[in-house]
Amino acid sequence: MSTHFMQQVLQDHIDAGHGSQTVWWDEKRIPLDSIGKRVTDLLDLRGRRAVVTGGAGINLGQACVNRLAGLGADVAVVDLSQEQVRQRGFSRHPSAPDAAGVAAAAAEKWGTKVVPIHGDVMDWDGVRTVMSEAAEALGGIDILVNNAADVVVGDFVTFGREEIDRSVRGTLTGPMYCTRAVLDHMLPEGRGRIINIGSEAGSSAMPWLTVYGALKAGLGQFTRFLGKELGPQGIQVLGVNAGSMWGPDRPLTEDRPETLYPRGRTAIQRYELPEEVANMVAFLASDAASAMNGAMIDMGGGMAV
Template sequence: MSTDYLQELLQSQVAAGTDPAYWWGDRVPVASIDKSVTDLLDLTGKKAIVTGGAGRNLGQACVNRLAALGADVAAIDLPATEAVRKRLRWAEPPDVKAVAARASEKWDARVVGIEGDVVTKTGIEAAIAESVEQLGGVDILVNNAIEVRVGDFLGMSYEDIELSARGTFVAPVYCTRVALEHMIPQGRGVIVNVCSEASQTATPSLTVYGALKLGMNGFTNFAGKELARHGIRVVGVNPGCMWGPDRDLLDDTPEGLYPLVRTAIQRFQLPEEVANMIAFLSTDAASCMAGTMVNMGGGMSL
């Protein structure tokens, strides 16, 4: 298709009395017609925020993939303190500033590390404000951070459920709300929600987690519909079982865990494979995707 065709279409519609904004205007990415896919994947000049950006599995993978495409990136995560280690129970907290420095050097990109708690209201507001100040704006938000309790549902306390709801659902929803204060005035933005393919299939010990991630799928659908008129695309990914450095801190073994995940591709995923899709969804190559989820679990829910 050529731009000449679209111009002729516009002229015919105007002649028929149709409002030209319906066919044209900024909503139609006409300039993309003559660009290569590689050009559309370029994020040079875009400002991206990744919550949970120091996470050794998906967080760091997202930071690196976005930086590699040319984006300026703010990685937000908890400070690497003993108190945080005890709070997370099993995860050794990495240093977000060191993560940012390594990504910046590796990709010759601008990557900053922001210490903050994006599970609390004040922490979310402060971390996003600092990120916007350091980057000079925000075009992309990856809601990756999570705090959750998993295990036998009958063994979960009220506090476990409340913490999981706040850290898995309330926090990313409010992160989105705060980021929109910067995105809507500029008339553009992309929100990528990290959900889970556990929301698509019942998995032992993941009852609360799976239900909350299903809620994030719904939020992605509804927000994608509501916010599209503002030029904001809301999309999400459903990862499956990723195997990365953090898995070494668990009692799981590949042999013991695999029967539970049942992937069609008959293997675990690399965090970088999921981050590939997150990076793609953040670019103009995905300009017509809104309010939709992409399953990235290797066929886990089939």
């Protein structure tokens, strides 16, 4: 169907006295300029401003930062400061830099603006400050990647109140806090992309992951419901279900049982790289995903098949 034909449909609708607000055709929202472009053109993120929570993480966090910056986006790397890590009783992997180190390396490699911002996604007031700082540093926020997570794994019967509360706050409450804070910056612009990092564990029961899987399933439903709610306002809410990822914190040798685990659980019979999952994050952040909303994409190598 040609643009001229659709414009005539709209005019006929108006002439019939129905007005222009009730018709589904809206030139301002339908990306007509994408017609005739290469898909690679649609993947161009130059001029976009992204926030990645947990961006200093040695696996998916850094992969998302680099994939987005590699496509031209300016990025805010949000993560705990070293002091916040100590206060929370966490420990960083020996090879993991903090947000400042990740930002500096990405900026040098890709030539975009990449800034570090320290903050705790489980702090309601702190998250609002983080998003305001990111918007000021980047000139606005177009993309939010809710990657940061904190969860306790193990058999549910061994959990007490502390383990349950920590898992809920780190896996579900944190992304909700971040999403609510970023909407103050996206809604006035009438556009935005929110990408939640889910897990194949949300739909496939796995040992020691009862609480984690239930919470990631909840994050998937949050994604679907919020996409429906915010779609009319120009906000797309999407998600990626990651599977078993290989990284510097997971050495693989034939005599380790965790090396064999994905062979029996996935169709590709191997671990996936964080960069492979981040490829989908970058796609969902781009104009190539302009018709998507409320969807969770499985990226677990066929784990859910």
